[in-house]
Amino acid sequence: MSFQNPVFIPGPTNMPEVLRKSISMPTLDHRSPLFGEILHPALAGVKKILKSESAEIFVFPSTGTGGWETALTNTLSKGDKVLVARNGMFSHRWIDMCNRHGLDVQVVEAAWGAGIPTDEYAEILIADKGHEIKAVLATHNETATGVKSDIAAVRAAMDGANHPAMLFVDGVSSIASMDFRMDEWGVDVAIAGSQKGFMLPAGLAIIGFSPKACAAIETADLPRTFFDIRDMRAGYANNAYPYTPAVGLLNGLKLATEMLLDEGLENVFARHHRIASGIRAAIEAWGLKLCAQSPELYSDSVSAIVTPEGFNATDIVTHAADKYGVAFGVGLGEVAGKVFRIGHLGSLTDVMALSGIATAEMCMVDLGLDVKLGSGVAAAQDYYRNNAVTNTRTMAW
Ligand SMILES: *Cc1c(COP(=O)(O)O)cnc(C)c1O
Secondary structure, three states, rough: OOOOOOOEEOOOOOOHHHHHHHHHOOOOOOOOOOHHHHHHHHHHHHHHHHOOOEEEEEEEEEOOOHHHHHHHHOOOOOEEEEEEOOHHHHHHHHHHHHHHHEEEEEEOOOOOOOOOOHHHHHHHHOOOOOOEEEEEEOOEEOOOOOOEEOOOHHHHHHHHHOOOEEEEEEOOOOOOOOOOOOOOOOOOOEEEEEEOOOOOOOOOOEEEEEEHHHHHHHOOOOOOOOOHHHHHHHHHHOOOOOOOHHHHHHHHHHHHHHHHHHOOOHHHHHHHHHHHHHHHHHHHHHOOOOOOOOOOEOOOOOEEEEEEOOOOOOOHHHHHHHOOOEEEEEEOOOOOEEEEEEEOOOOOEEEEEEEHHHHHHHHHOOOOOOOOOOOOHHHHHHHHHHOOOOOOHHHOO
């Protein structure tokens, strides 16, 4: 691996220098107004990125997985029923967590490459006349398969059934890189992590709770201590945490939100879409297919690329690291060995993306795949030439 090359794993993502430096701080009193000057703007920035007026934001020293646990334990009781689709490794792991917490988990199985089957969700919700389902779980962007699901459609299925369940959305690999609308989609808990769209190291679980989700804590009886949002809320009111906060990371989060909002969220999403489209043009030129079954499912933050039958896709990832010092993502779970992934979220430019495409191409040719050197690069160059945007705000950082 070379520190000079960008990484193309779907998190942790490349860190802009200004963010990397912002994390490195002298020690300060984490129960002082000075800490409040870091904490409160960071929380306010996250709220804007979630596109929410009413959410309460909580940031735990943790990762996305801790965000899942925060959502479940603050709102649900042992034996509560939850509805969730399994269409990749991340939804699979969230389901596992629900089981371990003793929830009654209704799993809708879907192909790895398919989106959340919202029609099935609708049928199940309509049939649940007694409103036993307390929460509907949705993985917005399945990082394992490069599939983006339609959260507005999940909300529509819930509303169509007049169902009062809460909606929890894992947005770990979508928030801050793809369009996310907490209020408009009626999301009750939104979950992100610091190391993907926020361009920071791992270490923070970033979570939004709707007023309805906040109220649910009064009856929820799942055990919680570290992740209790009431303790966190009480801490925030005193410019503090219930324990020692990760001050440097929070300073990074404050700056990351400023950078994203300064570039403009819609510009951030457009940049991710443009970079992803160039990569997809390359994949098509290679004669390969995405794991995502249809274009409306294509993720703008990660592409999982299916390699020909009989070829071990993981070899590409190993070879890229060994020979060229570049990191791609391996296939996980059911698609292990069948796909390799190009992560294209966070701090990335068209030019950086071209280097990843060129490297993947060299690896595939080295390993004997029927891919023409330069084919993907040329297709992406064409796309980027014709869709270039000079975004002065991005460059300002
Ligand atoms: C990365 C990721 C997670 C897990 O986050 P950790 O920070 O590794 O705990 C959860 N869900 C999705 C969709 C992810 O991409």
